Amino acid sequence: MSGQDKIGPALAAEILAEFEKDWRKELRRAVPVKERIKIARRPMPQRTAAERSLDFAEVNLGLSAEEAVAEARRCLDCAKPGCIAGCPVRIDIPTFVKLVEKGEFAAAAAKVREANSLPAVCGRVCPQETQCEETCHLRKATGVPVAIGNLERFVSDIERTRGGAVVPSLPPPTGHKVAVVGAGPAGLTVAGELARAGHRVTIFEALHDAGGVLVYGIPEFRLPKSILVAEVDYLERLGVELRLSFIVGRTATLDDLRADGYEAVFIGSGAGLPNFMKVPGENLVGVYSANEYLTRVNLMRAYDFPRYDTPVFPGRRAAVIGGGNVAMDSVRTARRLGAERALIIYRRSRVEMPARVEEVHHAEEEGIEFHFLTVPTRYIGDAHGRLEAMECLRMELGEPDASGRRRPVPVPGSEFITEVDLVVVAIGQSPNPLIPQTTPGLSVGKWGTIDVDWATMATSLPGVYAGGDIVRGGATVILAMGDARTAAAAIDRRLRNGSGG
Secondary structure, eight states: OOTTTOOOHHHHHHHHHHHHHHHHHHHHHHSOHHHHTTSOOOOOOBOOHHHHTTSOSOSBOOOOHHHHHHHHTTOOOOSSOSTTTTOTTOOOHHHHHHHHHHTOHHHHHHHHHTTOSOHHHHHHHSOGGGTTTTTOHHHHHHSOOOOHHHHHHHHHHHHHHTTOOOOOOOOOOOOOEEEEEOOSHHHHHHHHHHHHTTOEEEEEOSSSSSOTHHHHTSOTTTSOHHHHHHHHHHHHHTTOEEEOSOOBTTTBOHHHHHHTTOSEEEEOOOOOEEOOOOOTTTTSBTEEEHHHHHIIIIITOGGGTTTSOOOOOOOSEEEEEOOSHHHHHHHHHHHHTTOSEEEEEOSSOGGGOOSOHHHHHHHHHTTOEEEOSEEEEEEEEOTTSBEEEEEEEEEEEEEEOTTSSEEEEEOTTOOEEEEOSEEEEOSOEEOOSHHHHTSTTOOBOTTSOBOOBTTTTBOSSTTEEEOTHHHHSSOOHHHHHHHHHHHHHHHHHHHHHSOOO
């Protein structure tokens, strides 16, 4: 090809855009918009409550190929799609959905992976209903958005069962070294982004398995660990090095890593320090933090007894304090471990519950009891220091607080006692202070979170970045991944030309 015949990047992009426009037109002609609006959303197939509440196998079963294509056909192919703006990692949702409609499942999975390093995870645990699906124009037109999360799960599962994700062509190594602290959603994402850019990335993880909250916090019935293993394996095939059982702040400090030649560091150590209510009796046998309870069951496989002989008290009458996704995971876990009665104790009303609607619905189907506008005031033990009951107080809603939710106010004289032998406190977590305490000059906020420039995720230390729960104090998996993509772009700029934050 002569120099005059070569196609430049701009022209190549223009030709590709025309090609995509053409096949989109063909799809629109095949199924006009007025017909697409009439197509009903395909429900997610799932196991019955009676069956699934007895084991830890996955609840949702995934769409079939026929169901996925039919669901993708509901997409209106909007000129100005709102779904991308609602996605924290900015997946090209319209293109991947249209590829599903065409039956090009491998291409759809590859399109998702351009922006999302953990698609099989996000397809299961991401709150799409408040993000991409909330800003879907079909939702505005009909009240029922395209099931974007279910389609993301479908293409990633097809990809995995058909041989796994294909490693893209990687650029020549840049020679730059990056250290990532923590193998949770943020750390795994930033590692994948930087590895694809040609940098040498090492993840330092305190636990003996990679995944962070994905491996210790989310139960098998929502996120099978084999899926997480496959996602981590993909990152390792990209060239990411994983060093487990390495506690930054103890095994080595952040300064030690920088002295060892790492030119940039990303801190994604999460928020693993449990919060308690400081009510009497929290030290009784049978009172757990959600962190400890779920870690024993998930990471240490207590659910798979006797193959794994990890001690955890099952409880016959279990109560979980809180109304978020962690509380739902905890109470549904207690039910599966044999609790005859499993309760949610939440100080606000159902309207204020932060848990996903799907998780609440699944919990109700499984026989979980919800006690709203209720708060524990003390735990009562027997002569041997074991939990046997708790005292609670009724609440009523007052004026909104800083979160915008109505503040719960105690109802005087409404105390009552209920028998319980297991309590799991799931009222949130705080960042572990180890890294800030062992890193001079690292600026930390009022609640122990690391201060960052949100445009780049840069900390007060040059070349050090942070993202996820360590800066947010507790948020979703996908928000942590969004932080990681922002940080990865800034780190890449810094390594290449000395700028980026």
